[in-house]
Structures are given as structure tokens and as C-alpha cells.
Amino acid sequence: MTQFYASQNNWKTITYLIVRVGLGSYLLIHALINLINYDEFIQMAVQYVPEGSELGFLANFTPIVPLLEFFIALMILTGLYARKSLIWAIALGIFFTALFHYTGDIQTALTHSYTLILKVGLFYTLYYNKFSADYYNLWTTHQAIELEMKEKEEQEEKKKVMDSLLGL
Incomplete structure (x- = not known):
């Protein structure tokens, strides 16, 4: 932030x-x-x-x-x-x-x-x-982007696990 x-x-x-x-x-x-x-x-x-x-x-x-x-x-x-x-x-x-x-x-x-x-x-x-509506909007947008990136990483990790299991 x-x-x-x-x-x-x-x-x-x-x-x-x-x-x-x-x-x-x-x-x-x-x-x-x-x-x-x-x-x-x-x-x-x-x-x-x-x-x-x-x-x-x-x-x-x-x-x-x-x-x-x-x-x-x-x-x-x-x-x-x-x-x-x-x-x-x-x-x-x-x-x-x-x-x-x-x-x-x-x-x-x-x-x-x-x-x-x-x-x-x-x-x-x-x-x-820092104490403004702009900052709040940036903070919530930043939080949403971080959450989206975390979910994407989790999906990629699940896909790697699935691919490795299918390869066995």
C-alpha cells in the first residue's frame, strides 16, 4: 500500500x-x-x-x-x-x-x-x-486485485497438482 x-x-x-x-x-x-x-x-x-x-x-x-x-x-x-x-x-x-x-x-x-x-x-x-475518498477507493481496489491474484495462484496450484496426478 x-x-x-x-x-x-x-x-x-x-x-x-x-x-x-x-x-x-x-x-x-x-x-x-x-x-x-x-x-x-x-x-x-x-x-x-x-x-x-x-x-x-x-x-x-x-x-x-x-x-x-x-x-x-x-x-x-x-x-x-x-x-x-x-x-x-x-x-x-x-x-x-x-x-x-x-x-x-x-x-x-x-x-x-x-x-x-x-x-x-x-x-x-x-x-x-491518505484520509480521503480517493484513498479508500484505491485501497478497496488494491484489496480486490490482491484477492483476485491470490485466487488465480490457488487455481494454478490446483491445476499443477491435477496435472501431476494425471501423469502418474
């Missing part, structure tokens, strides 16, 4: 868990607030991207952002498809950091930059993601 993730519960796996759950919780709360106050979110988003600007096409994608954030946060929180969800979270973080810098909202851009640093850190230390 050591080929999958860290085999022992050490400070790195515990730290990874705390950061992943903390970041996932923060992102989930942020997404839920945007979903609950959806009309306010849309009005605020329109302020950043007015229709007449060169970024006006982004207004078409604005309605799906809270839903996308919600699912990415949920996947990071549970550790399900952690690598892919972190890639999407990093991509969204880079986009929104650049957008807020472009529009002049430096405080919001800095907030997104801080979470972006955490996302990149989690992505590059994915090896320590």
Missing part, C-alpha cells in the same frame, strides 16, 4: 488533512453564500464585468460559477477526485485572481491568491492525501 500514499499517520498526513478540510470548508461556505444570495451574486458580478467592456462575454458564464465552486469545494472537502478537483480549483483561482487584478479589486485578488497558494500546495503534496 505504500505505493499509493504515505503508509503511516504522521504529521504530514494530518497537516494535509487539516489544510484540505479547512480549504474545502471555506470554499464550500463561500459557494453556499453565493448560491443562497444568488441575485446579489449576479448583481455584484455584473459590476466587475459591465456589458460594454471587452470582458462582457464573461457575463454568460457568471450564472454557473457558484454551482461550479460548490461541486469543486465538495470534492476537495471529501477528497474525491482530489487531483482533478484541485486542477479545476487552481484554474478558477488563477482566472479570478487575474480578473480582480484587472478590475482593480486588489483586496479580493489577494484573498484569491492566498487560497490559490493553498490549492497549489495541496496539489503538489497529494501524496499525503
Whole structure:
């Protein structure tokens, strides 16, 4: 099992868990607030991207952002498809950091930059993601493969015994 993730519960796996759950919780709360106050979110988003600007096409994608954030946060929180969800979270973080810098909202851009640093850190230390749904899926798959290999070896052993008995 050591080929999958860290085999022992050490400070790195515990730290990874705390950061992943903390970041996932923060992102989930942020997404839920945007979903609950959806009309306010849309009005605020329109302020950043007015229709007449060169970024006006982004207004078409604005309605799906809270839903996308919600699912990415949920996947990071549970550790399900952690690598892919972190890639999407990093991509969204880079986009929104650049957008807020472009529009002049430096405080919001800095907030997104801080979470972006955490996302990149989690992505590059994915090896320590032992307490997650991904690890459980890998572990059960590994157990099933080991069981299948053991049964195959037993069948081959039985076949050798049968062949040797038939040869007598």
C-alpha cells in the first residue's frame, strides 16, 4: 500500500488533512453564500464585468460559477477526485485572481491568491492525501486485485497438482 500514499499517520498526513478540510470548508461556505444570495451574486458580478467592456462575454458564464465552486469545494472537502478537483480549483483561482487584478479589486485578488497558494500546495503534496475518498477507493481496489491474484495462484496450484496426478 505504500505505493499509493504515505503508509503511516504522521504529521504530514494530518497537516494535509487539516489544510484540505479547512480549504474545502471555506470554499464550500463561500459557494453556499453565493448560491443562497444568488441575485446579489449576479448583481455584484455584473459590476466587475459591465456589458460594454471587452470582458462582457464573461457575463454568460457568471450564472454557473457558484454551482461550479460548490461541486469543486465538495470534492476537495471529501477528497474525491482530489487531483482533478484541485486542477479545476487552481484554474478558477488563477482566472479570478487575474480578473480582480484587472478590475482593480486588489483586496479580493489577494484573498484569491492566498487560497490559490493553498490549492497549489495541496496539489503538489497529494501524496499525503491518505484520509480521503480517493484513498479508500484505491485501497478497496488494491484489496480486490490482491484477492483476485491470490485466487488465480490457488487455481494454478490446483491445476499443477491435477496435472501431476494425471501423469502418474
